[in-house]
Amino acid sequence: MNRLEKGQLSRRERQIMDIIYRLGQASAKEVQENLPDPPSYSAVRALLATLETKGMVKHGKESRRYIYKPAITEKKARKSAIQNLLSTFFEGKxxxxxxxxxxxxxxxxxxxxxxxxxxxxxxxx
Structure with a gap:
């Protein structure tokens, strides 16, 4: 099963992935600072945990904070999103x-x- 098939991304999850792809890596605080109309810090942490469960990000520890990095390339994520769009709205064509x-x-x-x-x-x- 493809990682993205575990669950499609919500609007907020896509925004977070855009930020992480743009920055290369980011802490929850950096993600929060880059989000439009940002939710609480704990909500950002929960979204990052969900993205990790979906296989979209992975984290490492830097000092006392988690740093999140993409787990798949932007190209793979884009291709999967297009496949989902095609199958959902365009009969796969x-x-x-x-x-x-x-x-x-x-x-x-x-x-x-x-x-x-x-x-x-x-x-x-």
């Missing part, structure tokens, strides 16, 4: 996801962006 992105009237792609997407698709073929 990437083309359904792309179609949904392109059908939004507000979504206007420049010619360069379209060419970049074509190049990416061709490179994968």
């Amino acid at each position: 990437p083309q359904n996801l792309v179609a949904a992105l392109l059908e939004d009237e507000d979504q206007e792609l420049s010619q360069k962006e379209i060419e970049d997407i074509r190049r990416l698709v061709e490179d994968k073929s």
Whole structure:
């Protein structure tokens, strides 16, 4: 079983993972200081413990505090999140996801962006 299949991440858990990936490592206090509208310190510690149970972070001790580091690469986390998105909302089909992105009237792609997407698709073929 993939680590992320144990439980999907909540909004707060994703925010915490973004902070840890950005900083490389962080204490609970550093995470709290970087969160928008931060919860209490004990709530941050509880969220970090949940992330550790889910296999997303690991901790080590530095002096008297725990330092949290990612347990999986950001690339693996991103890939798993996309797989979950595809299976949940798009019947597991990437083309359904792309179609949904392109059908939004507000979504206007420049010619360069379209060419970049074509190049990416061709490179994968």
